[in-house]
Amino acid sequence: MRSELEEFGGIDDGTEPTGIETGTTIVAVAGSEGAVLAADRRASLGGRLVTNRSVRKIEPVAERAAVAFSGTVGGAQAFLRGLRAHRRRYEQRHGExxxxxxxxxxxxxxxEGGFxxxxxxxxxxxxxxxxxxAVYEIDPAGGVLATEYAASGSGTQLAYGALEGSVDTGGTPEAIEETAIGAVRAASERDAVSGDGVTVARLSGAGVSIEEVA
Incomplete structure (x- = not known):
């Protein structure tokens, strides 16, 4: 693994992060047949002033993988460019x-990038x-943790409260999707910088599909 990862090359963040933050509440759940990411859609300035009510905080990064992000919009955009470029370089040499x-x-x-x-x-x-x-939680310091479900952002505690009372990682794709969306909605009810609907990504062996839901 170590020698292969070196093929991704050096880190280049490509841009300066902006002050526009995504709030936010993001949730991931892995089931027996697939995985789900869910995120609210609100962006704010300094975590206080709402600046956008239709931000998509979930993006595909491979044919069957996607990320949900919290933090600055500029930092997320730079990170996504870097990860996609390094993945393509890796796959040219090693396959998927x-x-x-x-x-x-x-x-x-x-x-390493300070995103x-x-x-x-x-x-x-x-x-x-x-x-x-599979689901992985990646903290702002770069720590990587494999887990069955996770939440992040300003609504983390509220989302975990909803998840821990209802999540069934052996459930159907429809069931884990309902749980993930419900956790984001529960957090949005009490977290002032989360809200304005939910984006959901469905991940399966067939690929990634992303949809906005009310």
Missing amino acids: ASVETIATVAGRLIA GVGLLLAGVDRGESGPTP
Whole structure:
């Protein structure tokens, strides 16, 4: 793993982060057949003044992997450019990168790039025994933790309260999606810098689909 990760090359963040922050509440859940990311849509200035009510905080980073981010918008944009470029370089030399490899490199980018963002990464590996969903929590210092479900952002505690009372990681894709969306909505009710609807990403062996829901 170590020698292969070196193929991603050096870190180049490409831009200066802006002061526009995403709030925020983001949630990830891995089920038995797939994974789900959910995020609110509100952006604010300095975590106080609402500046945008339709920000998409979930972006695909591979055919079957995506990230949800909290922090500055500029930092998230620079991070996404860097991760996608390093993934493409890796896959040209080694073939498709696993979700674990993408998460590990994402953590290194965060640690070395100074992007000012926190991440949840979810994806699905396709193996001989079928699809294997995975969720990784990546903190602003670059720490990477594999987990069955996670929340991040200003609404973290509220979202965890909702998740821990209802999450069933062995549930159907529809059930884990409902749980993830419910956790974001529960946090948005009490967190002033979260809200304005939910973006949900569905990850399966077939790929990533992203939708805005009320």
